[in-house]
Amino acid sequence: DGMVMFIMSEVMFFMSxxxxxxxxxxxxxxxxxxxxxxxxxxxxxxFSVPLLNTWVLVTSGVAVNYANASLKAHDYDYGSVISMIFTIMCGMLFIALQYMEYHGNSFCISDSVYGSAFYMLTGFHGAHVIFGTLFLIVTFGRMWLGHFLSNRRFGFEACVWYWHFVDVIGMPVYILAYVWGSGQLFDWWYSYWNGDVWWVKFS
Known part of the structure; x- marks a missing residue:
């Protein structure tokens, strides 16, 4: 299937x-x-904005899955419409929060290989969230116009697949770029074993 091959090619991009x-x-x-x-x-x-953004994506994945299930159950009103609107709002919230995070960072993409690697990885994922949100908006418009009333709903399911790819790949991006790659995981471990209040330390 073409959509599956497209998503797999995107996975290879992230692997690089x-x-x-x-x-x-x-x-x-x-x-x-x-x-x-x-x-x-x-x-x-x-453990602040990046963690919140990860939860926003996970929540949006649950919502879009519920919208898909509602559409299959011929619930064209409350379940599918509200869930799609909520998912789109989550995508927009993620974009806004990532912009705030970037604006508040003390380094830029040209500040050593760390800045380049960090912004290329998180920015590439952010670009996928932007594209996925636009995909959701177009799909919602088609759903509103009744394009998915029959059993021919591949366009909707392709959108769901892509959004699940975006929210699932967001978890390793968060763990690698923010938790492990920033050294805060080791700081947390050190603070834990020395009895420090690590949540105050990271605030």
Whole structure:
């Protein structure tokens, strides 16, 4: 199927960015002081906006799945319409929150290989969220016009598949770029074993 092949090609794109991030972070070179993140760069707080954005995507995945189930059950009013509107709002909220996060970051894409790897990975995912939100809006318009009243609903299901790809791939992006790649996972572990209040430390 063409949509499946398209999604698999997108997965390969993400794998290349994952590998670039791993390659740079597992063996940081002398140009970044042998540290990851490099000295002088304050990585985003993994347990604030990025965590909220991850939950927004997971919630939107549940909502779009409910919309698909409602459409299959011939619920063309409350279930499918409200769920699609909620999913679109979640996509827009994610975009707004990521913009706020980028605006508040203390580094840019040209600040060492860390900035390049971070923004390429998270920005590539953000671009997919933007495209997926537009896909949802177009699909919602078609649903409103009654294009999916019969059993020919592949356009709707393709949109659901793509959005599930976006929310599922968002979890490894969050874990790699924000939790593991920022070093905050190790800080949390160290604070936990030393009895520090880690949630205050990261606030």
């Amino acid at each position: 960015f994952f590998w670039a991030f791993f390659h740079s972070s597992l063996s940081p070179n002398v140009e970044v002081g042998g540290n990851w993140p490099p000295c002088g760069i304050r990585s985003p707080n993994a």
